[in-house]
Amino acid sequence: xxxxxxxxxxxxxxxxxxxxxxxxxxxxxxxxxxxxxxxxxxxxxxxxxxxxxxxxxxxxxxxxxxxxxxxxxxxxxxxxxxxxxxxxxxxxxxxxxxxxxxxxxxxxxxxxxxxxxxxxxxxxxxxxxxxxxxxxxxxxxxxxxxxxxxxxxxxxxxxxxxxxxxxxxxxxxxxxxxxxxxxxxxxxxxxxxxxxxxxxxxxxxxxxxxxxxxxxxxxxxxxxxxxxxxxxxxxxxxxxxxxxxxxxxxxxxxxxxxxxxxxxxxxxxxxxxxxxxxxxxxxxxxxxxxxxxxxxxxxxxxxxxxxxxxxxxxxxxx
Amino acid sequence: xxxxxxxxxxxxxxxxxxxxxxxxxxxxxxxxxxxxxxxxxxxxxxxxxxxxxxxxxxxxxxxxxxxxxxxxxxxxxxxxxxxxxxxxxxxxxxxxxxxxxxxxx
Numbered sequence: 001x002x003x004x005x006x007x008x009x010x011x012x013x014x015x016x017x018x019x020x021x022x023x024x025x026x027x028x029x030x031x032x033x034x035x036x037x038x039x040x041x042x043x044x045x046x047x048x049x050x051x052x053x054x055x056x057x058x059x060x061x062x063x064x065x066x067x068x069x070x071x072x073x074x075x076x077x078x079x080x081x082x083x084x085x086x087x088x089x090x091x092x093x094x095x096x097x098x099x100x101x102x103x104x105x106x107x108x109x110x111x112x113x114x115x116x117x118x119x120x121x122x123x124x125x126x127x128x129x130x131x132x133x134x135x136x137x138x139x140x141x142x143x144x145x146x147x148x149x150x151x152x153x154x155x156x157x158x159x160x161x162x163x164x165x166x167x168x169x170x171x172x173x174x175x176x177x178x179x180x181x182x183x184x185x186x187x188x189x190x191x192x193x194x195x196x197x198x199x200x201x202x203x204x205x206x207x208x209x210x211x212x213x214x215x216x217x218x219x220x221x222x223x224x225x226x227x228x229x230x231x232x233x234x235x236x237x238x239x240x241x242x243x244x245x246x247x248x249x250x251x252x253x254x255x256x257x258x259x260x261x262x263x264x265x266x267x268x269x270x271x272x273x274x275x276x277x278x279x280x281x282x283x284x285x286x287x288x289x290x291x292x293x294x295x296x297x298x299x300x301x302x303x304x305x306x307x308x309x310x311x312x313x314x315x316x317x318x
Numbered sequence: 319x320x321x322x323x324x325x326x327x328x329x330x331x332x333x334x335x336x337x338x339x340x341x342x343x344x345x346x347x348x349x350x351x352x353x354x355x356x357x358x359x360x361x362x363x364x365x366x367x368x369x370x371x372x373x374x375x376x377x378x379x380x381x382x383x384x385x386x387x388x389x390x391x392x393x394x395x396x397x398x399x400x401x402x403x404x405x406x407x408x409x410x411x412x413x414x415x416x417x418x419x420x421x422x423x
């Protein structure tokens with residue numbers, strides 16, 4: 001987890017020298033690049049791709065990216081490869097056991113915090129009249145904390161089915177946007193891998209996955225591994241909370257409630273790309289804050305994200 | 319109300335599974351759409367700003383609703399992240415400082 005940017009960058013350069021002579025994958029990728037609208041080739045392309053190639057035998061680099069020393073824009077869109085240029089597509093992402101493992105281990109400390117919330121959810125669920133098995137079933141199949149807690153708050157006898165389902169949909173619609181944001185890295189993965197991984201996507205592990213993919217580590221299975229860590233702690237903690245009933249106190253006492261904000265702050269620090277981020281981020285911030293005041297639920301996340309994307313689409317010219 | 323920890327009421331199970339189905343739809347819906355349709359460069363440019371924009375949209379109201387303790391801890395996270403680039407250190411520092419600031423403030 002702790003990374004040393006200097007060492008990483010050095011070793012990455014060393015690798016890219018070796019990798020440029022390996023043309024095996026390059027030719028295959030050159031074909032694919034036709035379907036990808038090219039944007040500015042970035043200086044990091046070669047080294048980022050080299051990092052991918054070595055992803056399997058190095059876990060120390062899992063979270064570090066070659067662009068950590070640079071302010072330039074590491075566009076998630078593929079570089080325009082003519083076929084003459086041996087630079088491999090930096091977005092060719094692998095999907096394997098190493099990615100699952102890295103995702104799982106990276107997410108463990110965060111999943112521990114998720115567990116704090118799982119206990120709170122289990123307590124609430126048992127107070128609302130759900131059995132331990134029913135609470136565990138909800139955590140295991142829905143895997144979306146905020147919507148589960150709100151659903152439990154709505155829970156009554158008889159169950160207000162329509163209200164529960166509509167609220168669940170509204171709270172979770174932000175995941176559509178989060179999933180869509182992964183597409184630049186997931187475009188070459190099979191539907192089964194993509195949709196299977198998305199089942200365990202939660203806010204926390206989405207953030208960690210974005211971070212890992214942007215670093216160029218190329219672990220397509222990172223979302224699955226980190227999601228499994230979240231799932232395990234979420235379901236386990238739900239059971240503990242539901243069994244313990246009212247014994248356990250408030251997660252804010254241990255600062256667990258701040259973990260989500262902290263993960264997102266850390267991610268924001270890394271996503272900042274200088275001037276080009278200023279306009280979309282300001283739009284997202286303003287729209288989200290206003291929408292949070294005016295619109296119930298979690299629509300503000302969706303509205304903030306969409307407004308920023310819309311402004312960028314309008315501003316786009318090349 | 320809870321007769322047995324392992325009891326599964328068919329109606330409750332039905333509602334839970336319907337919630338799960340709705341949630342899966344929201345999780346896969348967005349990427350299903352962008353995978354199915356060819357996107358213009360213009361739209362991809364919009365898609366590229368989504369990660370940062372979503373992060374900010376989550377954070378903004380969260381921090382606005384917080385108090386001095388959360389704001390102080392937010393600064394700690396950013397500073398630790400900027401100096402060390404270690405997310406684990408940043409998280410630990412953030413959680414410890416939020417607990418500390420809440421005790422002090």
